[in-house]
Amino acid sequence: MAVKIDATGDGFVMDEFIVPDYYQKFSCKGPACRHTCCSGWGVTIPMRQYFNLLGMETDQPLRDKLDRAFRPVLKPSPDRYAEIAHDFRGVCPLHLESGWCMLHAQLGEDALPSVCREYPRGVRTDYANEVSCSNSCEKTLELLFESDAPIAFGRHAKPVRAPMQKLGRTVAERTLYLRTRACCFEILENRTLSLPSRILMVGRILQALDVDPNVDFRTVDLSVAPAARDIPLTYRVLQNISRWFATRNQSIAEICRDNEAFYQEGDLEAKYDAALRHFETVLPNHEIRFEKMLVNNLFFRQFPFVDEGASFADVFTGLAGTYLFVRFLAIGTMRTQSTPEAFVDAMAAAFRVIAHTRFEHNVGILLRDEDAADFATIAKLVQA
Ligand code: SF4
Numbered sequence: 001m002a003v004k005i006d007a008t009g010d011g012f013v014m015d016e017f018i019v020p021d022y023y024q025k026f027s028c029k030g031p032a033c034r035h036t037c038c039s040g041w042g043v044t045i046p047m048r049q050y051f052n053l054l055g056m057e058t059d060q061p062l063r064d065k066l067d068r069a070f071r072p073v074l075k076p077s078p079d080r081y082a083e084i085a086h087d088f089r090g091v092c093p094l095h096l097e098s099g100w101c102m103l104h105a106q107l108g109e110d111a112l113p114s115v116c117r118e119y120p121r122g123v124r125t126d127y128a129n130e131v132s133c134s135n136s137c138e139k140t141l142e143l144l145f146e147s148d149a150p151i152a153f154g155r156h157a158k159p160v161r162a163p164m165q166k167l168g169r170t171v172a173e174r175t176l177y178l179r180t181r182a183c184c185f186e187i188l189e190n191r192t193l194s195l196p197s198r199i200l201m202v203g204r205i206l207q208a209l210d211v212d213p214n215v216d217f218r219t220v221d222l223s224v225a226p227a228a229r230d231i232p233l234t235y236r237v238l239q240n241i242s243r244w245f246a247t248r249n250q251s252i253a254e255i256c257r258d259n260e261a262f263y264q265e266g267d268l269e270a271k272y273d274a275a276l277r278h279f280e281t282v283l284p285n286h287e288i289r290f291e292k293m294l295v296n297n298l299f300f301r302q303f304p305f306v307d308e309g310a311s312f313a314d315v316f317t318g319l320a321g322t323y324l325f326v327r328f329l330a331i332g333t334m335r336t337q338s339t340p341e342a343f344v345d346a347m348a349a350a351f352r353v354i355a356h357t358r359f360e361h362n363v364g365i366l367l368r369d370e371d372a373a374d375f376a377t378i379a380k381l382v383q384a
Contacts, residue, residue, distance in 0.1 A: 017129045019156040020299060022143035026121075029139050031099025035345060037119055037137060038101065040090035040250055041352065044073060045113040047081035053113065062106055069093040090250070122300050123159055126169055127177035131159055132300045135293050135351035141344045144292045148285055150189040151295050173305075176213055180205070180304050183217045188295050195287045196382040199294075199323055200224040203375060206304065206312040227379035231269045234384035237370045238328040239263070241321070244366055251352040252329070259332035272384075275335040282338045286330070293347060294323060297355055307361045317367055318360025320378045325363060326350050 045053075053066055069092060070082040084092050094102045103111055110117075120137035124130045133140040144151070169177075184202045193201070201222040208220040239260060246256035263271055279286065298306075304315045326347060333346040353359055367373040372381060 015158045016155045017123075017131045017158060018153055019130070020132050020296060021152045021154065022140070022146070023132060023156065025143055026133050026139060033099065034138060034341070035348060036095065036099065038084075038092040038095045038116075040086065042083060043092075043115055044080045044083045045070065045115060047076065047078045049113045050082040056107070056111065058106065062102055065093050065102060121159070124302055127174050127302060127305060129158070130299070130302075131156070132296065134300055134355045135297050136348055136355050138344050138348045140296070141293070141348055144296060145289055145340070145344070148288050150191075151185075151292055151299075153299075176209075177302075177305060179217070180209065181299070184303070185295055185298070187222075188291060188298075191288075191291075195291055195323075196379075197224055198291075199320060199382055200375075200379055202319065203316040203378070206316040207375070209304070209312040224379065227376070227383050229383040230380045231272050231384055233372075233377075234324075234328075234381050235263060235268055235272065237367065237372045237381060238324060240370060241325060241363060241366045242328065244362075245325075245353055249353045249357070251349045255329055255333050255346055255349060259329065262332055262335065272331070275331050279331045279334045282334060283340075283343060289343070290323065290327065293326065293351070294319070297322065297351065300355055301360070307358065310361065310364075314364050315360070317364040317373050317378070320382060321360065321363030321367055322354055324381055325354070 050070055050072070053070060056066070058066060068085060071085045072082050073080060076082070087093055092101075096102050096105065101112070101116065104116075120134040120140055121131055122134060133143075135141055135144075184205055187201050187205070188195075188198050190198060201224060204222045204224070205217060205220055208215045208217075242252075242256040242259060246253045262275075283289065298319070303319070304312060306315055306318060310318070329350050330343065330346060334343060337343070364373060367378075372378070
């Protein structure tokens with residue numbers, strides 16, 4: 001199996017980070033990016049960085065823009081003090097027509113607020129030292145899709161600006177984190193089984209963890225009863241979920257509304273099946289792509305501790321909700337598209353919401369509201 005994470009936590013060297021295989025190849029596409037991260041995203045920066053920007057020595061044209069590029073938020077805190085003041089097109093005022101950042105171009109990378117400098121990288125030091133890139137960046141997805149091989153993980157030297165090691169996690173928590181990830185990623189990358197079956201098996205592991213956090217995973221019954229697909233139910237649940245996220249997240253609003261308009265009239269099952277057939281034709285390796293996006297997102301989100309205080313059953317609901325949501329959006333969006341770029345763009349937009357908000361928490365609430373958060377119903381939904 002490709003996942004090689006040290007599940008013991010022993011011998012971990014502070015100067016090493018666990019990284020996915022694509023990580024070292026990552027570099028921002030700059031002007032070649034189709035949907036730059038500077039556009040349409042409610043990015044916030046800490047108070048110290050805001051005042052650093054205000055005090056920086058610059059020439060007058062940059063100063064004029066810099067003074068207008070960030071503004072304090074309504075309820076500021078030291079960590080979340082100011083936000084980008086996008087122009088009417090939703091673009092950062094420092095974003096040049098050439099595609100580059102004016103601040104970066106004139107004063108170098110060190111002048112950038114940390115969110116701009118680090119994105120799409122996520123450096124984690126609470127449960128283990130890890131770095132990966134978010135699926136919300138199109139370059140990350142392109143790197144993921146470069147090969148069909150499962151994501152492998154290795155060790156990499158400490159990033160230049162790695163934060164201080166976070167304290168407060170016990171050895172037991174760190175061990176649980178690493179061994180759960182190793183087990184669940186191995187299941188998710190087991191291609192002898194269908195992806196829906198693998199997701200449900202991860203659900204079995206998480207259910208067992210709620211009963212006993214020290215459970216020996218080899219003793220967990222991973223059997224999953226076959227469930228028939230139910231298109232009307234799947235559509236109702238996912239349409240309501242998609243509507244909720246669309247009203248709160250600009251980056252996916254258009255995709256969600258287009259999906260809704262498509263399914264609104266006519267025979268639902270016939271439309272869904274036609275869209276699914278087209279999707280499977282233009283992306284024959286779609287299951288591999290979903291697997292890689294899921295594993296990368298779980299790694300980035302610190303699965304299974306995605307949401308502080310959530311039960312492991314909730315974590316499973318969040319994982320299933322992630323798969324259901326991206327698949328629903330992908331099938332609907334791709335019905336009129338055939339290029340790999342269109343798929344990447346739709347998925348990057350979806351992960352802007354999934355990887356950078358409390359998506360798992362919210363999708364869990366929405367699934368419960370629809371009476372669709374129990375294992376048997378999720379099993380039906382993931383088969384559609
Ligand atoms: S989305 Fe990714 S590739 Fe595009 S500008 Fe941002 S970091 Fe660069």
